[in-house]
Amino acid sequence: xxxxxxxxxQAEQLQAHRSAxxxxxxxxxxxxDEAMHHAFLYLNDLTKQLNVxxxxxxxxxxxxxxxxxxxxxxxxxxxxxxxxxxxDRERYDHINLTFQQKSSQTIQVRKELxxxxxxxxxxxxxxxxxxxxxxxxxxxxxxxxxxxTIQCVLRAGIRITPDYxxxxxxxxxxxxxxxxxxxxxxxxxxxxxxxxxxxxxxIMGEPNQFRALGRFVSLAPGA
Numbered sequence: 001x002x003x004x005x006x007x008x009x010q011a012e013q014l015q016a017h018r019s020a021x022x023x024x025x026x027x028x029x030x031x032x033d034e035a036m037h038h039a040f041l042y043l044n045d046l047t048k049q050l051n052v053x054x055x056x057x058x059x060x061x062x063x064x065x066x067x068x069x070x071x072x073x074x075x076x077x078x079x080x081x082x083x084x085x086x087x088d089r090e091r092y093d094h095i096n097l098t099f100q101q102k103s104s105q106t107i108q109v110r111k112e113l114x115x116x117x118x119x120x121x122x123x124x125x126x127x128x129x130x131x132x133x134x135x136x137x138x139x140x141x142x143x144x145x146x147x148x149t150i151q152c153v154l155r156a157g158i159r160i161t162p163d164y165x166x167x168x169x170x171x172x173x174x175x176x177x178x179x180x181x182x183x184x185x186x187x188x189x190x191x192x193x194x195x196x197x198x199x200x201x202x203i204m205g206e207p208n209q210f211r212a213l214g215r216f217v218s219l220a221p222g223a
Contacts, residue, residue: 028167029087035191036092036162042196043097047077057101058205069152072101098157105152112145127179128155184214
């Protein structure tokens with residue numbers, strides 16, 4: 001076998017490998033996009049029902065010792081999505097489901113000393129809390145204390161993003177069962193009605209297996 005025959009054989013093997021990869025990616029794209037669409041249809045219907053029901057939230061959230069959010073209801077559900085071009089077709093780029101856990105309660109907190117004031121305000125902002133702050137200064141215009149008026153409102157949500165390479169979906173959850181966020185990854189084939197029902201129960205604070213079924217991914221600070 002001559003040099004050209006050997007090169008031809010190598011080229012044919014490489015082309016066959018690339019064709020197989022392309023077919024595999026195309027199948028993954030189709031499966032993931034269908035899973036995203038299934039999730040959107042289910043959650044879109046869920047938001048309509050939950051906006052009518054205005055269910056109570058069984059959860060409490062401690063922002064700091066003595067600063068507890070409780071007695072809240074699940075309100076203001078909203079869902080939307082964006083698409084992008086993948087393999088010459090519009091495919092899902094992400095789905096956003098947002099809502100609020102809130103009550104009419106307000107909490108008054110006084111903090112003294114600038115470092116304590118700054119730390120407390122940073123914690124409130126990191127939690128996505130809704131608040132007003134009034135700084136009180138002395139005759140030398142130095143801050144002596146700050147009065148915070150905190151509304152019992154937490155903005156919560158789920159962002160679903162596709163990974164067409166790994167044939168999976170990533171659910172990033174924030175301020176639902178606890179302050180802050182984390183992500184769960186599911187294979188596209190796992191996006192079934194029973195799983196989405198567990199997701200709905202997770203949102204409502206009912207017993208569920210949603211977290212146990214996904215692959216947990218911690219989020220970097222500020223992500």
